[in-house]
Amino acid sequence: MSEFDVELREASGVVRREGDMQGAPADVDVRMVVHRLRDDGDLVDRADGGREVGELERGTDRGRVAGPPGQLAQLPSGLLDVETEAHTTRIARQVFARSGSSGARYVDAIGARVESRVECAPGIWHAAAMTVPTHVTTDGRRVVVAAAVERHGRLLSARRTRPESLAGRWELPGGKVEPGEDPAAALVRELREELAVDVRVVGWVPGPLEGDWPLDDACVLRVLRARVERGEPDPDPGVAHDEVRWLAPREVGAVDWLEADLAPATAAARRLDTWVDFPSGAVSGSGVVVAVRPLADGRVGVVVDRTPFHPLDHGWPDQEGDTGLLEGRPVLDSLTGALDDDGRLLVDADVDVRRGDPGRTWVVVHVVAATDAPSVGDPVALSVDGVRRASFSRGHSACHLAALALNEATARFWTKEPPRRDSRGFPFLDQIAVAVSRIRPDAAYDAYRCGKSLRKAGFDAESFLAAREPVADDANELLASWVARGAVSRVDTGGDPTLTARRTWFCDLPGGPAAIPCGGTHVADIAGLGAVRVAYVPSDEGFEVLTSVG
Ligand SMILES: [Zn+2]
Numbered sequence: 001m002s003e004f005d006v007e008l009r010e011a012s013g014v015v016r017r018e019g020d021m022q023g024a025p026a027d028v029d030v031r032m033v034v035h036r037l038r039d040d041g042d043l044v045d046r047a048d049g050g051r052e053v054g055e056l057e058r059g060t061d062r063g064r065v066a067g068p069p070g071q072l073a074q075l076p077s078g079l080l081d082v083e084t085e086a087h088t089t090r091i092a093r094q095v096f097a098r099s100g101s102s103g104a105r106y107v108d109a110i111g112a113r114v115e116s117r118v119e120c121a122p123g124i125w126h127a128a129a130m131t132v133p134t135h136v137t138t139d140g141r142r143v144v145v146a147a148a149v150e151r152h153g154r155l156l157s158a159r160r161t162r163p164e165s166l167a168g169r170w171e172l173p174g175g176k177v178e179p180g181e182d183p184a185a186a187l188v189r190e191l192r193e194e195l196a197v198d199v200r201v202v203g204w205v206p207g208p209l210e211g212d213w214p215l216d217d218a219c220v221l222r223v224l225r226a227r228v229e230r231g232e233p234d235p236d237p238g239v240a241h242d243e244v245r246w247l248a249p250r251e252v253g254a255v256d257w258l259e260a261d262l263a264p265a266t267a268a269a270r271r272l273d274t275w276v277d278f279p280s281g282a283v284s285g286s287g288v289v290v291a292v293r294p295l296a297d298g299r300v301g302v303v304v305d306r307t308p309f310h311p312l313d314h315g316w317p318d319q320e321g322d323t324g325l326l327e328g329r330p331v332l333d334s335l336t337g338a339l340d341d342d343g344r345l346l347v348d349a350d351v352d353v354r355r356g357d358p359g360r361t362w363v364v365v366h367v368v369a370a371t372d373a374p375s376v377g378d379p380v381a382l383s384v385d386g387v388r389r390a391s392f393s394r395g396h397s398a399c400h401l402a403a404l405a406l407n408e409a410t411a412r413f414w415t416k417e418p419p420r421r422d423s424r425g426f427p428f429l430d431q432i433a434v435a436v437s438r439i440r441p442d443a444a445y446d447a448y449r450c451g452k453s454l455r456k457a458g459f460d461a462e463s464f465l466a467a468r469e470p471v472a473d474d475a476n477e478l479l480a481s482w483v484a485r486g487a488v489s490r491v492d493t494g495g496d497p498t499l500t501a502r503r504t505w506f507c508d509l510p511g512g513p514a515a516i517p518c519g520g521t522h523v524a525d526i527a528g529l530g531a532v533r534v535a536y537v538p539s540d541e542g543f544e545v546l547t548s549v550g
Pocket residue numbers: 396400505517518519520
């Protein structure tokens with residue numbers, strides 16, 4: 001049991017107390033000494049009766065500490081009742097904590113602050129965070145930071161030139177944290193010096209020593225995840241390296257790592273976003289299992305380094321996830337998941353950050369029965385239900401063609417320059433007004449909203465809806481001519497093989513090539529659709545487009 005007194009002082013001033021904490025406490029008991037402030041912000045003397053003491057609930061401070069070690073992380077905030085002779089008041093607290101491996105978390109810095117003026121008090125309550133040195137560990141070992149720089153599903157490695165005993169071997173670049181220096185800032189500095197590149201720290205790769213990785217008797221390695229902000233890693237400054245390589249997940253074992261870097265590099269490779277093959281139309285492949293996690297519904301989520309499975313996108317759930325087989329066992333669904341630095345896997349609607357947030361690892365989650373779960377490290381054969389996939393691909397390509405036909409057929413209902421035009425030059429009604437899009441087997445459903453803003457933008461929805469049948473005839477004529485002529489339909493990944501790549505669907509249509517941002521799957525040639533037809537149906541919100549194939 002460790003006890004902290006947190007002194008709460010100046011309204012604006014943060015109380016910072018430097019100090020080392022020996023060992024990792026099993027529990028933390030926080031006593032708050034609250035000084036009352038007058039309305040003018042001056043401290044009321046203790047003897048003046050301004051002293052109040054409250055106690056934070058025990059145990060609540062042992063929450064999850066996210067983020068790189070060495071940076072203060074915020075624990076879930078709570079409420080604290082502070083009693084005085086005059087009143088009971090409730091202050092919101094924020095507790096900050098530093099570090100902790102996945103097993104033995106500990107709290108070594110605690111503070112609190114009042115989020116707003118206390119209603120009933122003739123003053124303001126404030127508190128602050130204490131900090132501890134960041135360049136050494138609790139047992140006094142020096143912290144060396146190393147970067148797991150990720151880009152497009154690859155991990156950066158650098159070949160050392162010195163000292164002679166290490167020359168020619170590969171490492172995660174980095175260096176020592178200076179006294180008083182934030183580890184993340186140290187990493188940014190080191191990469192600028194050694195590789196002439198600006199990086200941004202986005203997370204960490206926790207190791208077995210309270211989050212760190214063993215290096216030697218005097219030092220530990222702290223591995224932080226980072227992204228390149230500016231520049232191209234270049235060993236040319238000649239400070240420490242003579243070559244860099246971006247390693248694909250399965251290439252990580254192929255370079256001659258410094259001994260201490262092999263384990264963290266292997267762990268870092270498991271944090272790379274899933275490589276996906278569905279954009280090319282692939283329905284089979286092989287993967288290596290990098291994570292297996294129980295899901296809330298009792299089933300199990302399996303993450304592999306590379307997969308042909310298309311997952312449901314949690315942000316724009318237009319196309320359902322693929323089903324199929326993983327090493328001969330049924331894959332019941334495929335979902336988008338986000339792995340955090342603590343190893344938690346959030347899936348589908350539980351994903352709490354925007355798609356592609358670099359702090360998370362974005363993965364395809366293959367949902368299997370608990371009894372069918374493979375083990376981490378297993379190589380697995382993956383095969384998608386190709387018949388089902390093909391019907392969704394036809395529905396999806398048809399959906400895009402229907403959108404382009406809608407744009408073209410309704411162009412005459414715009415009374416002024418539209419806010420956006422599609423790649424073929426027509427007003428982009430589809431993108432401006434779409435509210436819901438659902439791809440179905442050999443079909444699609446799209447709902448459009450015709451509100452005030454659309455009218456303001458210059459679209460005469462009333463006239464369109466009055467003429468919807470002849471307009472649909474125009475659209476169907478366009479669709480028939482496109483399908484009859486045929487054209488290559490493909491998804492471009494911009495060279496990024498991962499799930500989070502910005503993908504674009506291209507189709508070379510008469511009157512201008514189509515290009516639409518899209519995360520789904522498509523047919524290879526639109527001639528294969530046979531026929532595509534649309535119907536426009538008025539709705540309360542605006543109208544719906546029903547698209548069918550064949
Ligand atoms: Zn799409």
